[in-house]
Amino acid sequence: MMRAVMTAPSHRIFDRRLVALRRARAAANFPAHAFLVERVADEIADRLGTVNRDFPLALDLGSHRGMLRDVALPPGKIGMLVETDLAPAMLQGRESLRVAADEEALPFRAASFSLVVSALALHWTNDLPGALVQLRRTLAPDGLMIAALFGGETLFELRTALSEAEIECEGGLSPRISPMADVRDMGSLLQRAGFALPVMDVDRVKVTYADMIGLMRELRAMGETNALIERRRAPLRRTTLIRAAEIYQDRFGLPNGRIPATFEILFATGWAPHDSQQKPLKPGSATARLEEALKNMDKP
Amino acid sequence: MTNEATDHNGTTKSTARVPEVDRKLLEILVCPLTKTTLRYDSAAQELISDKARLAYPIRDGIPIMLPDEARELADGE
Numbered sequence A: 001m002m003r004a005v006m007t008a009p010s011h012r013i014f015d016r017r018l019v020a021l022r023r024a025r026a027a028a029n030f031p032a033h034a035f036l037v038e039r040v041a042d043e044i045a046d047r048l049g050t051v052n053r054d055f056p057l058a059l060d061l062g063s064h065r066g067m068l069r070d071v072a073l074p075p076g077k078i079g080m081l082v083e084t085d086l087a088p089a090m091l092q093g094r095e096s097l098r099v100a101a102d103e104e105a106l107p108f109r110a111a112s113f114s115l116v117v118s119a120l121a122l123h124w125t126n127d128l129p130g131a132l133v134q135l136r137r138t139l140a141p142d143g144l145m146i147a148a149l150f151g152g153e154t155l156f157e158l159r160t161a162l163s164e165a166e167i168e169c170e171g172g173l174s175p176r177i178s179p180m181a182d183v184r185d186m187g188s189l190l191q192r193a194g195f196a197l198p199v200m201d202v203d204r205v206k207v208t209y210a211d212m213i214g215l216m217r218e219l220r221a222m223g224e225t226n227a228l229i230e231r232r233r234a235p236l237r238r239t240t241l242i243r244a245a246e247i248y249q250d251r252f253g254l255p256n257g258r259i260p261a262t263f264e265i266l267f268a269t270g271w272a273p274h275d276s277q278q279k280p281l282k283p284g285s286a287t288a289r290l291e292e293a294l295k296n297m298d299k300p
Numbered sequence B: 001m002t003n004e005a006t007d008h009n010g011t012t013k014s015t016a017r018v019p020e021v022d023r024k025l026l027e028i029l030v031c032p033l034t035k036t037t038l039r040y041d042s043a044a045q046e047l048i049s050d051k052a053r054l055a056y057p058i059r060d061g062i063p064i065m066l067p068d069e070a071r072e073l074a075d076g077e
Helices: A014-029 A036-048 A065-072 A128-138 A154-171 A185-191 A212-221 A239-253 A290-298 B022-030
Strands: A055-061 A078-085 A097-100 A111-120 A139-150 A196-209 A259-271 B039-041 B046-049 B054-059
Touching: A014 A212, A014 A239, A014 B054, A036 A065, A036 A111, A036 A139, A036 A196, A036 A259, A065 A111, A078 B022, A097 B022, A111 A128, A128 A185, A154 A212, A154 A239, A154 A259, A185 A196, A185 A259, A196 A212, A212 A239, A239 A259
Parallel strands: A055 A078, A055 A111, A078 A097, A111 A139
Antiparallel strands: A139 A259, A196 A259, B039 B046, B046 B054
């Protein structure tokens, strides 16, 4: 049932219901296909390990089956952890504090958390800048966010093979794989969302599969198949799929007959602003004259 | 996804069978649409947003803070 109170922005790209449905279907068997989330969870835990402070109340946004808590979080650093997922099925049977929540409409009071982490959940949001602003608002001053999301290079091989096959066999093109954030854009998004000391970095993971169908099967098991609103109603034709698999093999195939699939993972780190943080000096506040400094440079 | 735990008439379920929602969690939850404070109805197992006129269900101790899954409040509720 559609609700009158829900606003539908005109730039919606993802069908959030479909995203939720795919995640719900993937929930039961997710741990068998969680290698990417587990890898990202380990990475986030490593980063937290280097931050010398405790976090009394933390949020794991889009927690899947709770990999971050189970696999990775450094013991003792985190007091209470709240886990959210868009699909309630992902949260079933867990012991932690759980909330079914939409990354696009967060149900948390401002300044609640001292830490927000997110492992591969934000790439499905229609309004990433808006989601980041909401996340920053849920952080207490000097709170830390570490969010990992898929970047634009992700699955470029699959994208290439599907587009070429579709043009060749069907004379047209439809969006098959979601648009993803670019590492340069993410840095400025963090800043615009009001995060202090933003840092971006990238992890590239190459995974191999027997063939393209194997890759697509795993994407479905991860709940990560295309949820573009503009997706074509009809599924890909069988001939197109077969041609795409050939193109994938020809163009990217490895000597051992397998195919590679690239996942680009962006790690976005930022802090909720606080007076204790380092900042650039105000213009005009310098105590040494530039002229003096330049004069000193001339000396051998 | 199943809903077997939701039972709005309240006559058959004993309170012991309803998993309690954590107090700390209730303190930080707000309506996702209006960001306003919620009322906790422990008998109905709902979190009520008077501003959005929606009641968010709690299933198996998990608050379902999704507007699509919420119940619209009746007049005078």
